[in-house]
Amino acid sequence: MAKGADFGRYVLHNVRLSGAVTKPAMGAEGTELFLADVTVLNGGIFATTPAGRRLAGWGGGDLIRIDAGGRLIVPAFIDCHTHLDKSHILPRTPTADGTFDGALAATRFDRTANWTARDVGTRMDFALRSAFHHGTVAMRTHLDSQMPQAGISWPVFAELRQHWRDKIDLQASCLFPIDMARDDAFLAETARRVADAGGVLGAVAFPAPDIDDLLDKMFKTASHHGLDLDFHADETADPAADVLRRIAEAAQRWSFAGKILVGHCCSLAMQDDAIVEATLDTVARAGIAIVSLPTCNLYLQDRRDNGTTPRWRGVTLLHEMKRRGIPVALASDNTRDPFNSYGDLDMLETFRLGTRALHLDHPHGDWIRAVSTTPAEIMGLDGRGAIAGGQAADFILFEGRSWSEVLSRSESNRIVVRDGVPVSSPLPAYFELDGLDGIRRSSSRFDG
Known part of the structure; x- marks a missing residue:
């Protein structure tokens, strides 16, 4: 200009x-x-x-x-699924091996050892400065909300949201394994924390034996507190994983009035056509929105420990969803952590990778809405996108x-x-993270 x-x-x-x-x-x-x-x-x-x-x-x-x-x-981009609290911990997680189970274990260890308020706040602010430089104007981050971490990360988020209020609109969704919802006291305390922060009730939903009961508890709690819902679901190649369908059925059972966003849904691409058709019809009737995370899904899914090439892309069925009128979005997900060793919260990179992996071209049509208008609507942001x-x-x-x-x-x-x-602000330099516990001394020995 x-x-x-x-x-x-x-x-x-x-x-x-x-x-x-x-x-x-x-x-x-x-x-x-x-x-x-x-x-x-x-x-x-x-x-x-x-x-x-x-x-x-x-x-x-x-x-x-x-x-x-x-x-x-x-x-300006809208990024509706990120994990700012995990960002940039990769240099001190040398046991991470690119697998989902390995990422869970490495992150759990690092969270216990290092996630103080200073550590979380520094890394989150670094990530936000990167996103702002690249053109993101609004973002939803998931926050690991097991105790005692919830008591650390949510106050840090509140401070950052205030600090960034004129640059990036920030939302937060709690994140915990859905089987923790069996603990009524934990679920009630978490919901109050989320409601006080104007956040979203979320969980990693997986095929637990009592998954329908757990989903009912999530919907009941969200309804009681007037909260929207955000689930991780079916982040696996196992065609038996059908939590997306169960979420949609729960939404109908509860006649849920809030917004529901479900991320990943990878197993859908591995299921028989008849199952896919029935699931997507139910999702459409339930008014659920879907976000695909191509950077993380391509990184984690179908990674094999014998040095062989992955056989599938790991992404979900956005074309089939969109044809049914299901709102679909793309988002960044993880950034330089055990779930994804790379990334800089650049939504152009996400859109570029999504276009190639999901064939969002010939024609390009209105797919740009997946990183702008649609996530703005999902997040309830009037005047954005x-x-x-x-x-x-x-x-x-x-x-x-x-x-x-x-x-x-x-x-x-x-x-x-x-x-x-x-905007004239530069990208933050990686050396700014060197003062955090374990970052500098580990980064010299860890090269991915």
Whole structure:
């Protein structure tokens, strides 16, 4: 963007927009890319109009005109499934082996040994600075909520949410193995903690013998406290894992009025067509939203200990869900921890990987909504996830002029605009984490 521009009032001319993320929808098919002008006033979007068209009703004087040269523009990203409390612990978990069970064990050990308020807060803030730099404007993080960790991590989250309130909208969902819901006192205490923080009630749901009873307890508790629900489910290649279906049936039993988000759902891709059809029909009737986590699913699923190549991608059936009207999203999930050794909370990377792994192209259609408009709706964020008059001027201007160009490069020179002003904050440097217990001395000996 032009140097010296008055970022209080300008027209970003000749940008390329997707009709999928404009309100009202624009473009020939509602999802095609088209050239447009975006008028920004005092940190908000005044109007979006076809390129070169005179702005009707404008009587406020001359505006600075910045020619974007046809570059693609998208809304600031919404990341609805992350684990900020686990981020960047990888250097001190050398026993992690890339498997799900190994990740559980390594994380459990590190949590017990190292997760003080200072440790959790430093790592979470580091991760948030990365996400902000890359263009994320809102995020939901899961917080491990077993005691005594819940008493540490939730207050840290509250402090960070306050600190970041003008940059990233933060939500939190509790996370614990669903069999812990058998303990009525634990579930009640956790729900009160979540409600006090304006959070979401969540759990890792797996095929326990009493899974239906446990789900009923979760739905009953969420209904009592007026909470939304967020589950991890079926993060496995085992076709017998059918917790997604059971969650949908529980939602119908309870006529649940809140929002429900379910993440992973990997086993669905391994099941017979008839089972898939029945499950997805039930999910659609229950009004459940699904988030796929391609970076983590590809990393963990079908990893074998004999040096053989994985046979499947680990992602769930987003196309089939979307055709039924099920809201679907993509999100970052884990970042440099035993569940995923890589990542930087860059939602462009997530969208790029999702496009390739899930074939979200030919046509690209409205899949950009999966990292913007749809997760904004899932998280209940009005005025987010779209480029439209009356909304905040929070968007990302890429160098690329088409999806192929944008998704072919890192776009490290993207321009992230918040409240109409380009963001200038740099990425945090990894050495900033060296002061944490175990990070510096372990990072020198651990190289993945």
